[in-house]
Each structure stands twice: as C-alpha cells, then as structure tokens.
Amino acid sequence: MRQRLWTIAGEVxxxxxxxxxxxxxxxxIGSLGSGQLSAQSISETIEDVSPKVVKxxxxxxxxxxYDYGSGFLVSPQGHIVTVWSHILDxxxxxxxxxxxxxxxxxxxxxxxxxxxxxxKIDGEDLPHFDLTRDVGEAGPGATVLAFSxxxxxxxxxxxxxxxxxxxxxxxxxxxxxxxxxxxxxxxIYVVDSVTNNSGAAGGVLTTRDGRLLGMLGKxxxxxxxxxxxxxxxxxxxxQTPIEEMITGKFKPRPSEDDEAKVTVRRFSxxxxxxxxxxxxxxxxxxxxxRVVPGSAAEAAGLKTDDLVVFVGERLxxxxxxxxxxxxxxxxxxxxxxxxxRGDRLESVQLTTPRxxxxxxxxxxxx
Amino acid sequence: MRQxxxxxxCLLLSTxxxxxxxxxxxxxxxxxxxxxxxxxMIERVATSVVAIFASSGDGGGSxxxxxxxxxxxxxxxxxxxxxxxxxxxxxxxxxxxxxxVGIDPxxxxxxIKLLGRDDFPAATLGDSDNVRVGEWVFAMGNPFLLATxxxxxVTAGIVxxxxxxxxxxxxxxxxxxxxxxxxxINPGNSGxxxxxxxxxxxxxxxxxxxxxxxxxxxxxxxxxxxxQIKRFLDGLKGGRIVDHAxxxxxxxxxxxxxxxxxxxxxxxxxxxRGLREGDQIVSxxxxxxxxxxxxxxxxxxxxxxxKVPLTYRRGGERHDLLVELRTLHRASEMLxxxxxxxxxxxxxxxxxxxxxxxxxxxxxxxxxVAAPEAWKHLYEERDGFANYHFNRLAQxxxxxxxxxxxxxxxxxxxxxxxxxVADGRTFVFTLAKEGLGLKVGKDGVYYMxxxxxxxxxxxxxxxxxxxxxxxxxxxxxxxxxSFSFVQYLGSEPLDGVGPAVEVLQTQVGVVxxxxxxxxxxxxxxGFDTTLARxxxxxxxxxxxxxxxxxxxxPSSFSVRSGDREFATFRVNxxxxxxxxxxxxR
Numbered sequence: 001m002r003q004r005l006w007t008i009a010g011e012v013x014x015x016x017x018x019x020x021x022x023x024x025x026x027x028x029i030g031s032l033g034s035g036q037l038s039a040q041s042i043s044e045t046i047e048d049v050s051p052k053v054v055k056x057x058x059x060x061x062x063x064x065x066y067d068y069g070s071g072f073l074v075s076p077q078g079h080i081v082t083v084w085s086h087i088l089d090x091x092x093x094x095x096x097x098x099x100x101x102x103x104x105x106x107x108x109x110x111x112x113x114x115x116x117x118x119x120k121i122d123g124e125d126l127p128h129f130d131l132t133r134d135v136g137e138a139g140p141g142a143t144v145l146a147f148s149x150x151x152x153x154x155x156x157x158x159x160x161x162x163x164x165x166x167x168x169x170x171x172x173x174x175x176x177x178x179x180x181x182x183x184x185x186x187x188i189y190v191v192d193s194v195t196n197n198s199g200a201a202g203g204v205l206t207t208r209d210g211r212l213l214g215m216l217g218k219x220x221x222x223x224x225x226x227x228x229x230x231x232x233x234x235x236x237x238x239q240t241p242i243e244e245m246i247t248g249k250f251k252p253r254p255s256e257d258d259e260a261k262v263t264v265r266r267f268s269x270x271x272x273x274x275x276x277x278x279x280x281x282x283x284x285x286x287x288x289x290r291v292v293p294g295s296a297a298e299a300a301g302l303k304t305d306d307l308v309v310f311v312g313e314r315l316x317x318x319x320x321x322x323x324x325x326x327x328x329x330x331x332x333x334x335x336x337x338x339x340x341r342g343d344r345l346e347s348v349q350l351t352t353p354r355x356x357x358x359x360x361x362x363x364x365x366x
Numbered sequence: 367m368r369q370x371x372x373x374x375x376c377l378l379l380s381t382x383x384x385x386x387x388x389x390x391x392x393x394x395x396x397x398x399x400x401x402x403x404x405x406x407m408i409e410r411v412a413t414s415v416v417a418i419f420a421s422s423g424d425g426g427g428s429x430x431x432x433x434x435x436x437x438x439x440x441x442x443x444x445x446x447x448x449x450x451x452x453x454x455x456x457x458x459x460x461x462x463x464x465x466x467v468g469i470d471p472x473x474x475x476x477x478i479k480l481l482g483r484d485d486f487p488a489a490t491l492g493d494s495d496n497v498r499v500g501e502w503v504f505a506m507g508n509p510f511l512l513a514t515x516x517x518x519x520v521t522a523g524i525v526x527x528x529x530x531x532x533x534x535x536x537x538x539x540x541x542x543x544x545x546x547x548x549x550x551i552n553p554g555n556s557g558x559x560x561x562x563x564x565x566x567x568x569x570x571x572x573x574x575x576x577x578x579x580x581x582x583x584x585x586x587x588x589x590x591x592x593x594q595i596k597r598f599l600d601g602l603k604g605g606r607i608v609d610h611a612x613x614x615x616x617x618x619x620x621x622x623x624x625x626x627x628x629x630x631x632x633x634x635x636x637x638x639r640g641l642r643e644g645d646q647i648v649s650x651x652x653x654x655x656x657x658x659x660x661x662x663x664x665x666x667x668x669x670x671x672x673k674v675p676l677t678y679r680r681g682g683e684r685h686d687l688l689v690e691l692r693t694l695h696r697a698s699e700m701l702x703x704x705x706x707x708x709x710x711x712x713x714x715x716x717x718x719x720x721x722x723x724x725x726x727x728x729x730x731x732x733x734x735v736a737a738p739e740a741w742k743h744l745y746e747e748r749d750g751f752a753n754y755h756f757n758r759l760a761q762x763x764x765x766x767x768x769x770x771x772x773x774x775x776x777x778x779x780x781x782x783x784x785x786x787v788a789d790g791r792t793f794v795f796t797l798a799k800e801g802l803g804l805k806v807g808k809d810g811v812y813y814m815x816x817x818x819x820x821x822x823x824x825x826x827x828x829x830x831x832x833x834x835x836x837x838x839x840x841x842x843x844x845x846x847x848s849f850s851f852v853q854y855l856g857s858e859p860l861d862g863v864g865p866a867v868e869v870l871q872t873q874v875g876v877v878x879x880x881x882x883x884x885x886x887x888x889x890x891x892g893f894d895t896t897l898a899r900x901x902x903x904x905x906x907x908x909x910x911x912x913x914x915x916x917x918x919x920p921s922s923f924s925v926r927s928g929d930r931e932f933a934t935f936r937v938n939x940x941x942x943x944x945x946x947x948x949x950x951r
Contacts, residue, residue, distance in 0.1 A: 042524065043500035050499075100623050100656055145500075151575045151586055153530055153546060156619065156657030161526040162499060163548035163585050193548065194585035197575075344392050 042164075045145065045210040050098050050159035051127035053204055054080055055149040056105070056119065057094040058087035070148040070160065070203035070216065071095070071119060074131055078103070078123035079246050081238065082202035083218060084110045084183075088117055095121050100157030109245035115184045115201075115217065116238055118245045129204075129212045131242065135235050136211030137324065138189070141315045142167045146195040146232075148203025148216055160203065165193030165230075173231060180220050180229060188231040189214055195230045196220065205232040207313060214238075265327030272335075272350055273297040276308075279319040286322040288339075300348045303341065310338035407565040408504065408520055413487035415518040415559060416440070416480070417455040417508040418464070420448035421736075428507030428518070428558030429454065429478065430567060431488045436462075436480035437603065439595060440557030441572045442469050445476040450745050450753070451737050454480050455516030456487075465744045468602030469752045472540055472610040472694065473666070474572050475595055476557070477602035481741050489559060492566030494591035497545055499525050505549040505571050505587070507558025518558070523549025523587075531659045531666070532573060532588055540610070542666020544588045545569045551587030560589040568592050594667040600868060600885075601669060601856025605756030608856065611670040611691030617647055619658045627678075633900035635690035636676065639929060645678040670694060671855065671869075671880075673862030688862045688929070751853075760854035761846070764870045764881070767888040770911060770918045771842045778843035779943030783919070785936045793935060795832075797839050799946075802832040821877055821897045829904030829927030830877075834895035837879045838906070841872070843945065849874050857885050860892075861905075867891055878903075892923075902928040914940035 053072050060067035071082030080095060087093065088107050095105040103121035110117040129135070138144060147162050154160050167189050174185035189205065196219050203216040214232040221228050244250035269276050273295020277287045286308040291298045308316050311325035312335065329335060333352040338345055416429035416438050427444030431437070438454070445452065445466055454464045467477040480486055503525055506518040513519060526548050532541035545560065551571045560569040569589030576584065601608040614634025617625050625647045630637050647655045651664040651674045668674055670693040677686050737745060748754035781797040791807035801815040804825060812825040814832045821833045846852045849872040860867045866885035871878065879895045880903075892907035905926040912921025919940050925932040 043498045046500040153586065154527060155659050161546060163526050164524045197584055347394055
C-alpha cells in the first residue's frame, strides 16, 4: 500500500550495518567513465535490460493476492519466463512490454517444483535474453541490478523499476527447510537489498553489465525470525527446463541430481599464457604458478605467485571459479583481473583473443 | 610461502569495501578519488538539510534550504501537523525558528522560512528532467528522528524509475511525474532532499511503498521532482495555498494505445479552442503522450491558470492549441491546515506487534504552541492563504512595477487616448465616469455605459476591451484596495511560451484581471481581463511605453481574445483629466 511517511517522536529504531561503500566506489568508477572496470555505465545497462523485462497481469486482485507480476523475454518470438503463481490461474494473462505494447499471453508450460512457468505471446524481433549468450554467474560481493514490476509502479509504456544490490551469498534454499515455506529448494543467490516484493517475482537479477544471473523469487518470510529473504533462482537451474518447455520436450524432472553438467569452455588461463597452481582441493586459491614467457599475461605484467582476486566483477575464491569465468569469455572481450601481489592490489588489463582455440568444442567437467 | 587460507578472499573483500583509512592494501586512485569526491559533496550539501520539529515537540520531519534568506522546502504532510511556527535544526547544531509560508496540499509540498540569518547555506536546484534511471542519488534527512544533533542521515541508491505516477492516497494528495528510488526512505525522511551525484537538489522525498513489512523502506521511495516544485515556487513564496490544475477533460487509453478525450467540459478553455470528445491527444506540455498516465503526469506538474501547448489529431489532421488549465479543487476543499483535523503522528510498529510502542520515559509533556514573540509579525491568518503576510509583501513588490505611471495617480478624470490601428484607421478611446467608448475609423463606434449594468464584450470579439481599459485606469489612479479582492498568484511563462511573468490578480464584481509583471525587470507587460467565468479574457499586451505631455502611457499595445488577434493600437495623443473633486450637493 502507498502511504504517506509520517514522522515519529521519540522512537528510535536500530538500523543494521551500513551499505557497502567501497563497492559503491567501484561502481562510481564505472559511472565516472574511467572505463577501468567496465566500459558500460549502469544507465546504459538499464537501457539495454529494461526492454527484456515485461509486466504480467492476470488472476488475483483480491485481498493480499495481487494481480500483477513480472517476467522476462527469452526469445524474439515472445517466450516469457516467469514465476509459477496464482496470477497464471486464468486461461490467459495480459503482458505489457516496456514500450506499452499489450499482448495476450498463453501459458505454455510450468514446473511448480522450480516455481517456473513459460508464457508465450505472439511477437517478432522482440528484445530478449539469449540464454546461450547473455547469462552470467556472480559470487558474494558482486554488484547486481534487479528489474521488476514491483508494486505495479510502472504502467503503460514505462519501463519496470530497477534497484541495486550486492550478492550476499550463494547458498541452497533447502538448507532452511521448515523455516521457509517454498516449493523450490536448490541453489539461490541471496541479495542484500529488497528485491522480492509484491509483483517482483519473475523479474530478473543481472550483473552490472546486464548479464542475466537469475529470476527473482517470491516473497519469502522466515517462520522463525519473521524476517524476509530476498532470494533469486540462478538461471543455470532454469536453463534446461526453459529450453525443453520452449521446444516441447519438457518432462517434469525425476530428480534433482543433475550435478554432472557438462559445459563448454571457450577460453582457459593458458590462452593468455597463465599457468595456475594445480586445483587440488575444492577451494584452491587462484595463485599464478607460472607466466609463459612472451605471452599476453607477461606483457600485462602478471607474475608468479600473484593471487587472482577478481575476474571482471566477480570475486574469485577458488581456481574452479576462475576456470568458469575464463570459460565464459567471448572472443575479443576485455578482461580485467585484480591480483594481490605482496600487500598490494594490482589491476591488470587483458584482451581475449579474437579466435577461440576451443571452437571445435572441447568439453571438460568441473 | 603460500598459505591456503580460505578466508583470504573475504579479508581482501573487506579491505576493498572499507578501503578508506586502511593501509594494508593500496586502492586504485580512481576509487579513492570517487569516494573523496562523494564525501566532500555530502559534507557540502549536508549544511542545507533541515530537521523540522513541530513547535509542540510532537513529531517532525525533514526539509532543505533553497535560498540564503532561509526559504526551505518540505512536505505538506510534515508541516500540516507542525503549526504555523516550527523549530528547525541544521547541522551547525543550532535550532532556528521557522514560519510557514506556502503550501501545496495536492503536490504534498510546503515552503517554510527559517529565521534569524540572511546567509543560510542553500542547496543548488538541479534539473529533474535530466534525471536518468540508474544514476546515483542520495537521500538526506532525519529518518526515525535519529539526528538529535541535527546531523542528517545519508542513504544512497539509484534512480529506479522516472515519470512515475502515484495515485492520490486518502484525500487529494497526488504524486505526478515523481522520481522512484531505492535509496532508503523511511518515516522522518519526509520533506528531505534527494540529491544527485553532483549534489544538486533533484527532488523532495515524500512517499514510499510500504506493505506488510511495517513502515520501513522496502526499496521503493518516491520524490517529488524539483522541476514541478519550481513551477509552484513563486506561488508558495506568496503565502498561498496553491492548487494544481485540470484540463476540463478526461482521457483514456484505447486498445490501439491512443490517448483519446472521453469527456470534455464545454466551459473549459480546451473546448473553446476546439478540442472535442474522441480527439486523440498527441502531445501535451511539449511531451509526447502515449498513455493516460503520461497525460496525468504532465497535468500534475502545472499550477492552475497556466497556458500549456496541446496537440491533438482528428481525422488524420494535427491541430496545435494553447489551453488554459482550470483550478482542480474548489476553494472550500483547500482549507488551510488549522481548519482541518490534524492527523496525529504515527509510530512505526512491527507487523505483528499490536501493542502500542513503549512510552518514552524522557518524553516531555506537549507544551502549548505559542508563536515566538520576535517573529509574530511574520504570520498573518487569512482564509484561503497559508500565510497572508507573504502575499502582502509580494503584492507590494509587484505594485512597484507601476512606478512609471505614478504621474497618472491623481488624474482619474476623463481619459482620451488616440492613435492609429494597423490598417491606418484612426481610433479614440474615451474613458469617462459615465461610460466607456471607442471609435475606430469613420463608422466603428462602440460604447458601454457605466451604470451598473453587466459588463459586455465590447467591441465584440475583443473579450471586453473597454472594460479592460477601465480596469487599467482603476489600477493606475486608485489604490489597490479599491478592488474588492487583490492577491499575488505566483509566476508563469507569458502566454505559455514567453518570459516568466509574476501575476497579481484583482477582482471587481465578476470582473477578474490578472496583471502580468516581468519577473526580472518588474515592469507591467500586460493584463488579462475576464468579464465572467469560463469566457475568453481580453489579453492586453503592452509593447512600448511613451511619454505624452510628460506622462508615461503605453504607446503601443496589442489585444487578443481566444486564439484571435483583435488589433494593435499605436497611440499618438493622450489626454488625462484630473480626478474631479467629490461632488457636494
């Protein structure tokens, strides 16, 4: 409900920890245009992402059951990913795009255990997330943006609301079973800002350069502490069922044991002339073992014993995460590494080679 | 030696986060510079942030100074419960008296004046039309009344949306064209400033979306855009209860996403200019209109009486108009706060906490509110005004613009003004006690007796030029008190598009005149005289002033009514007879 802010005498509320000022500074750099960490400003990211997020109107509208929600386009023909909820209880929903265009959407499929549904509108050349390309991963500390139709604030041709936050944790929702009543149990991002509000579920969480991290979850309240959890389902959990629903091959999944995923890695540290320490434990710190003479890494000034702390915007706690991040690079991408050398942090710029050495599809398991 | 300590990345993160002051790891210079710039910006603007407390000590909110002489903006819903005088704390640790100046109950804005200094630190007004989604903003103020030493709390966020429309909540409070932010806005932030990264004031924080989680921020706060407030500011400085406007027509969005006129009042200016039901609104106020909300957004940012460009399409043809906006509320709906039942201050409670919050053991019993003796003269109560004292000041200031005509003061007898119109014909105005006449060329003769009969549109199509001229004579030769009602209205662009003019309104019987003074130079540039409600006024525009027998008088003026040019008059002779002595019989 919208209310006026009334003021109070006397009562003082304790406020939690302060916001992440340091990270704000990192963001400011981007917005100041120094281009060291990212060439794209937040405003540009928002202009790019907003058109891919849609407002959905359907069943509800009584008592606490709001009749509005969010979704995001994943195909130019109008496939929309959203959260499975009472809004989809009718035969059809109304979908409004950022430019005010209205469509009638049909529910194509749903996977309640994942809180996932696909709605289809008839369109052409619609802005959308390409799930093979525009996706990313983030670790704790990463700055993120959340886009959604929260509180139905945006109407007609207004783009959805966007708020900023920081990934507080990557964890599993199932760890708190009995405390949280949610059908979904699996990996989630926990965000430090209030991403999950009325109408926000089905919206997106992205990196600050606009890569899709996941779908905003529903409002979830801890039965013990009465606090609210702002969680986001990583897109990697949804990608396969989304593709199967779109292609009509979807079968409700028999088990949650699909850990052994095979991913295509386009680049590795060796492509830049970096040899990392052997990945011996589950969280091997990402130390540089050796720099190949004459390589791009050497030219950029990387040295043996450097500890890689950030790849781009992502905090790198282990060799495994480092390999994932390198695997996601596109030919020609700029690559910024932050390394710890002695007691200093150094920032190093590299450019991903134009030709991927692994275009012939090499696969490796993490 | 390398040590595989899992917590190393965490430590590093902490170092990055709290880089300031740490020497363990160097931080990139641009990061440090950005932070230093932000810190110094906040130090600079924090001096202008006001903590407002009701003089009763019961409740309060925030505000922001916008001029060195102490004018400060806040929310109407903050000051409406605070009385005519309030106490304001600045971050110099001092408490100042302040008086209410003007209010905008619809837009939830209040203007107050801090007293006792002429060198208050003031915020720089920004341009809220340039605010972009995603840019950094800082909300400052006194949330939860934490700032007992008057140092404002700062919260940072991004702009989440622009041109948002928030439906009226409760009575008539409406947030049109507001800025949505995720900067934390909480109870007590009301009335405080929203700054951009450059430290410019872009909005006044006033509302948040609250739901089941109690009355604390949940990521959606709304600020009234500063550009909207700028349009109302002179009216507020004039001690008024300013009103928003209506077009006199309602619109809706049809299935093809066209915004179409549903219903239109025949009395409205828009109707007289030709707008009809079924017409498609293309643009309004210079903005393209693609939804009914956008239309309401544009409407919500204008004061009543402004002339705003409107473009509509009918049968494939575009039409451009200038429409005059009508008052949104009846005067009786706009009662000042003392006549309204004050709402008690609310306290935030936990969602499941039904019990009242514990009493503050240190609370003082509310003291009866008395105006500070030194400042009592700065408040004057009058129906329809927030503080008539400031309207009186503004009236006196505008009337100084009539100084060039001072020699006419004692010449209230018969006036004869002669010259030529554009096509070369001659004209003579005669303004006498018995009646008003105009002769144009050989056979154009127009006359209106002053025998108490209804004012008439004479010459026909001029909007009542003879009556308008007589109003001008009354203004120049008699005291303003000779009108039955005088008030200062505020400022507006001349004829919708020209330079800013300040408006003084007078009334005699049913005849209203709006006197338009150049905002920068103070001179009278023209006036609009309206003979009755809901008709087009006679628009008299002074193009030049000349000297006739040592007396200043307009040497050239044009007259329009509706969307039609009536005539342009060039004066070559003028005769003014002295005011006859009162008849003794």
